[in-house]
Amino acid sequence: MKPHPSTEAAAEVAAWWRLVELCLPSHEACGAATFRPAGAETLGKDWEEWVREIFHPVLRPSLFSLQAAAAAQDVRTLAEVDGRLGFALPGPAAQGSLAAGRRVLFGCVPPQGSRMLERLRSIAGNDGTVGHMATVFSARAHVFHLPSVQMAGAMLLAECVLGAESVGVVLSASRTVEMLQGVAEPLTAAPAVHVIAV
Numbered sequence: 001m002k003p004h005p006s007t008e009a010a011a012e013v014a015a016w017w018r019l020v021e022l023c024l025p026s027h028e029a030c031g032a033a034t035f036r037p038a039g040a041e042t043l044g045k046d047w048e049e050w051v052r053e054i055f056h057p058v059l060r061p062s063l064f065s066l067q068a069a070a071a072a073q074d075v076r077t078l079a080e081v082d083g084r085l086g087f088a089l090p091g092p093a094a095q096g097s098l099a100a101g102r103r104v105l106f107g108c109v110p111p112q113g114s115r116m117l118e119r120l121r122s123i124a125g126n127d128g129t130v131g132h133m134a135t136v137f138s139a140r141a142h143v144f145h146l147p148s149v150q151m152a153g154a155m156l157l158a159e160c161v162l163g164a165e166s167v168g169v170v171l172s173a174s175r176t177v178e179m180l181q182g183v184a185e186p187l188t189a190a191p192a193v194h195v196i197a198v
Contacts, residue, residue, distance in 0.1 A: 009173035019154035020161075023140040024133070025108050030100040033133045034059065034093040035163030043169055044179070047160065051183045055156070058088045059134055063155060066138035067148050075119040079127075082135040094132075100162075101133035104140075114143045156180055 024030065034054055037046035062085045069077040086094050105124055110117035117139055124131040134155065141151035160179050164171045171179070 009177045013157070013173045013176050016154055016157050017161075019141075019146060019150060020158045022144045023137045023146070023151070023154055024100075024104055024158055026104050029107070030103055030133070030162060031096070032163045032166035033096045033100040033159060034089060035159040036092055036096060037163055037167050040167050040169045043164060043167065047163075047179055050159075050163075054089065054093060055159075055183065058085070059155070060152065062088070063134055063138060063152050064148050066135055067142060067151055070116060070139045070142035073116050075116055075123065078116075078120060078135060078139065079123050079130050082130050082132050085132050085134060086129055089132075097132040097134065098129070101136040102131040104133070104136045105131045111140075111143050117143065153180075156183055 035047065035050045037043050037050075062081060065081045066078060066085075069075075069081060086098065089097055102124060105117075105121055110121070120131070120135070120139055137155050137158070138151060141154070146154070157176070157180060160176060161171060
């Protein structure tokens with residue numbers, strides 16, 4: 001699998017969406033997280049603004065820090081990065097991120113043997129500010145052995161599709177690829193990988 005969807009649009013997006021379903025199994029109920037377009041007519045412009053103002057400066061570095069903490073099974077650091085992410089995101093994006101993440105964290109049974117997710121649930125159960133979508137997404141990506149590049153690409157896809165759906169737009173595969181390609185280019189340094197389900 002390539003580090004982001006290519007021009008073989010439908011098959012590529014379907015393969016990437018499988019990664020979204022592993023990391024965000026209740027995506028149908030999540031709604032928009034941090035990408036919150038103003039409307040269907042401004043979707044493209046809003047996406048470019050989100051990439052520039054939220055993804056590259058805030059989410060991207062947080063995703064890699066979160067996955068490093070998940071790989072080390074360091075739930076305390078995971079929660080600390082989650083807290084910093086909550087402060088760094090603008091108000092509506094932070095609220096959407098927390099609502100989507102906590103919905104997955106508490107609404108889905110952790111995969112068998114995932115003590116890290118169970119501990120994260122415990123921390124979030126005692127602290128209503130813990131459990132942003134990127135944190136839960138990263139922790140679940142680690143459970144399924146997804147490398148950082150694929151985790152970040154799947155998160156981009158989820159943000160793009162869920163944000164578009166929030167304003168009534170169902171993206172075609174080719175439009176999805178078009179929106180993702182410019183963003184995902186910096187993520188292409190890693191080799192192709194395989195999904196390993198546990």
